[in-house]
Amino acid sequence: MALTIGELGKATGTKVETIRYYERIGLLPNPPRTGGNYRAYGEPELGRLSFIRRARDLGFPLDQVRALLSLSDDRGRDCATVDALARDHLTEVERKITDLTALRQELSALITSCKGGTVADCRIIETLAPAPHPHG
Amino acid sequence: MALTIGELGKATGTKVETIRYYERIGLLPNPPRTGGNYRAYGEPELGRLSFIRRARDLGFPLDQVRALLSLSDDRGRDCATVDALARDHLTEVERKITDLTALRQELSALITSCKGGTVADCRIIETLAPAPHPHG
DNA sequence: CTTGACCCTATAGTTGCTACAGGGTGCATA
DNA sequence: TATGCACCCTGTAGCAACTATAGGGTCAAG
Numbered sequence: 001m002a003l004t005i006g007e008l009g010k011a012t013g014t015k016v017e018t019i020r021y022y023e024r025i026g027l028l029p030n031p032p033r034t035g036g037n038y039r040a041y042g043e044p045e046l047g048r049l050s051f052i053r054r055a056r057d058l059g060f061p062l063d064q065v066r067a068l069l070s071l072s073d074d075r076g077r078d079c080a081t082v083d084a085l086a087r088d089h090l091t092e093v094e095r096k097i098t099d100l101t102a103l104r105q106e107l108s109a110l111i112t113s114c115k116g117g118t119v120a121d122c123r124i125i126e127t128l129a130p131a132p133h134p135h136g
Numbered sequence: 137m138a139l140t141i142g143e144l145g146k147a148t149g150t151k152v153e154t155i156r157y158y159e160r161i162g163l164l165p166n167p168p169r170t171g172g173n174y175r176a177y178g179e180p181e182l183g184r185l186s187f188i189r190r191a192r193d194l195g196f197p198l199d200q201v202r203a204l205l206s207l208s209d210d211r212g213r214d215c216a217t218v219d220a221l222a223r224d225h226l227t228e229v230e231r232k233i234t235d236l237t238a239l240r241q242e243l244s245a246l247i248t249s250c251k252g253g254t255v256a257d258c259r260i261i262e263t264l265a266p267a268p269h270p271h272g
Numbered sequence: 273c274t275t276g277a278c279c280c281t282a283t284a285g286t287t288g289c290t291a292c293a294g295g296g297t298g299c300a301t302a
Numbered sequence: 303t304a305t306g307c308a309c310c311c312t313g314t315a316g317c318a319a320c321t322a323t324a325g326g327g328t329c330a331a332g
Contacts, residue, residue, distance in 0.1 A: 074255055097236045
């Protein structure tokens with residue numbers, strides 16, 4: 001059961017270039033090669049790449065994925081580290097949601113304030129432009 | 137009233153490197169220089185950079201900021217284009233919020249499922265790892 | 273006349289890919 | 303056997319939007 005890079009990509013929903021990129025940054029091992037210098041993947045690489053994909057789909061950045069991978073190899077270890085990593089990531093996601101929600105609020109207020117007309121009267125532009133401050 | 141790049145940065149809350157970057161990509165004009173080849177800014181650049189900052193703070197990407205800037209110069213134009221631009225951006229922000237909210241849901245379910253123990257029993261790792269599929 | 277804060281240019285690094293350019297391989301088909 | 307096509311290879315550059323570094327120059331104060 002040897003997979004080409006394209007087959008591995010199809011099996012995991014990953015682009016070929018991305019797989020080679022993961023290899024380059026050491027997230028995937030250098031696989032054995034065929035006579036024609038094609039990468040030949042097996043079950044373990046398929047598993048590893050699936051793991052990576054799932055973690056990425058959950059939004060974990062690559063360095064955290066790397067950490068998760070190495071933690072997952074250490075079966076006897078306390079999983080508190082894994083838990084902490086996931087919690088950190090969740091916190092980060094929540095922070096982004098908070099920021100974006102505030103942004104949405106501001107943006108929709110801005111848009112609502114625009115009642116048409118020319119750019120000269122536009123509330124959006126007016127909000128962005130600096131107040132023409134009086135000077136002596 | 138001539139400002140150095142550092143003063144302009146302080147006045148607008150922008151790092152010096154960022155100002156130079158904006159100049160390089162044509163978002164800010166090449167300012168006049170002093171005898172010692174220092175950039176010398178005036179009121180118009182201060183206004184323009186403030187505009188850029190506010191738009192960036194509202195999350196507009198640089199190409200949209202560029203568009204907003206050029207629209208704002210065209211005072212007689214219908215502001216519908218500005219409005220559409222802002223609405224597009226709002227839609228984008230809402231899409232991100234939706235995505236992140238789904239992610240938060242998945243992540244917190246994952247974290248809740250982890251009841252401690254070793255990595256071997258860890259539900260987080262288990263979720264990420266591929267199901268050991270039976271083969272004939 | 274030296275110290276220190278500031279300025280200059282040019283270039284490389286960040287994250288996570290994606291997209292070439294310019295070639296080689298492998299299989300089917302005429 | 304030749305040819306076409308899909309796929310593979312390496313290496314490098316590009317994307318957003320900065321940030322940081324190296325290696326220098328300028329200017330005001332003491």
